[in-house]
Amino acid sequence: MFRHQGKNRTFRHNLRLASNLSLVAGIVNSVGVLTISTLTTNVTGHFAYFSKELIVGQYTKAIPHLLYIFFFFLGAFVSNSFIEIATINKKKYIHTAPMFLEIFLIVLVGFWNDWAFTATADANQIAYILLFSMGLQNALVTKISLSTVRTTHLTGLFTDLGIEISQYFFYRNHPNAIKLRKNIFLKLSIIIFFFAGCILGTLLFYQIGIKALLAAALLITIALTMDNLIFYYNFTRRKFRKKGTKNILNGFKKRTNE
Template identity: 45%
Template sequence: MFIHRGKARTEKHNLAIASLLGFVAGLVNVVGFLSVKKLTTNVTGHFAFFVDEAFQQKIVQAFHTGLYIFFFFAGAFFASLLVEFYTRRRENLIYIIPALTEAFILGAIALSGTLLIQQNPDIIAFALLFAMGLQNALVTRISNAVVRTTHLTGLFTDMGIEFAQLFFYKGKSRRQKLLKSIRLRLTIIWMFFAGGVTGGLLYSSWGFRALLLGSFLLLGGLLFDFIKIRLVLMRPKI
């Protein structure tokens, strides 16, 4: 799921990671919004508010909104920094450290969110935006920009283009490629929706602890890859 990169990835690998991370992103999106009333998986809305506040010369508010954008950027920067660092040293850790970091952040907010929301709810928004920036950059690097999971605007745009192309591309290989791409995008959209619904249902009874599901899913994905690697290494001995 995580271990294959670039050309080594197959459609099956991309569908697996798209399902996992799309679900986690949908979960974080709804739990973040219900808890702190902020978008926590993308910065499009925050950027609009930032420009509006800057135009009205509300400097303090604009700076505050700008921090939401910054933390998403910081997460993406951190993930890419780790990928570049471990590519040159220990390539097997390229995806492990970023995924563990995201799982830790979600788990920390799940356990401390009730306290943080009373003292400084912005910390919750900053942490979740950092985690989603990290996730988006990581899956983009791993999949060679084929998979993106934290927001749907680009997905619907690309899918609209590809549906239109189906009316004009009659070659079998080209149509199969388009259909595979559409299936991948539909998978992300569906899993994002499923994660959102699950997040809403769990938040009503669990509160911030609903984020523990996202943390456990990430850890489960890492464990799956670890077991898979061990089985491959054991095969020649068997």
């Protein structure tokens, strides 16, 4: 899910990545809105709010919206910087640092009230951290999927989905129709899992409050664990298969020499 890049990535890799992290983004989105009444997975609306406060002269109210935008950008910048550093140093696990940082930040906010902070006074700080973590996530999935998957907002997805469904009506017998169907299915999966995350986040919020974010951290942890288990399973299977093939060849050579 996380390890494969470029030609090594398959539709299945992108689907697993999209479904899991869209669920995470949905949880963060709903919990952010319910906790601090702020969008914490995208910055589109914050441009409008920033412009409004700027025009009416409410500069102190405009600054937080500008910082919301900046922290999402900063998260994307930091995420890709980690990836580039790992790539330069030829590290196998380029996704590890951004994912672990995202888990840490989401857990930090999940226990916000337990750190003796006041959620009302620190609403902006919560928004900054969550927007930064979503910038981390969006940049990571965009990078490793070659811009095929985006998980933190749906505006562009609905645009692409509308275009591709329209194309499918005209080119359903075209040789690329199979690829088009896969693209449509992938985008629908992202939308469905994002919505499911919003529902799950809302249900959990009314039960345990801001700690509902811990479910998002748990999902990322499970995704990383499963990715490692699948990798080592496939690695071990290939290793034993090569060993078995080698033994067969050695036995054949031995019988030939006799």
